[in-house]
Amino acid sequence: MYYSELVKKACVLMFEAHKNDLDKGGYPYVFHPFYLATQMEDEASTCVALLHDVIEDHGDEYTYTDLESAGFPKEVLDALQLLTHADGVAYMDYVKALAENPIARKVKLADLKHNLDSRRLSGQKPAKNDTYLQAIAYLARME
Secondary structure, three states: OOOOHHHHHHHHHHHHHHOOOEOOOOOEOOHHHHHHHOOOOOHHHHHHHHHOOHHHHHOOOOOHHHHHHOOOOHHHHHHHHHHOOOOOOOHHHHHHHHOOOHHHHHHHHHHHHHHOOHHHHOOOOOOOHHHHHHHHHHHHHHO
């Protein structure tokens, strides 16, 4: 994980957005983006990992304009926009679009691998197990 003032800002914003959320296994949701962030080695990827679900899950409270006003650079905003799965977009179309951006691709690979960890779901496979495996295979070919 990369440490900087911008990462600290992303961490605080992520925690504020997700502080009352639980993941599908019943754990505080904030552990998920923080876990992804620990796998990143640069500032932009760390910020994207921390913020990757903020707009998708809390778009009624947070916008890209808010993030831009908070000082997040274009490369972070671009990756976040690609990682936000819009309603009505087929999952693999979404994955193929984000695969073109190295930051979004790196964060999504970490996200999918963590989402596949059955230990988070008391040993159960996630409902989208096969879809996630297909997405990982596609993204891994892009590396």
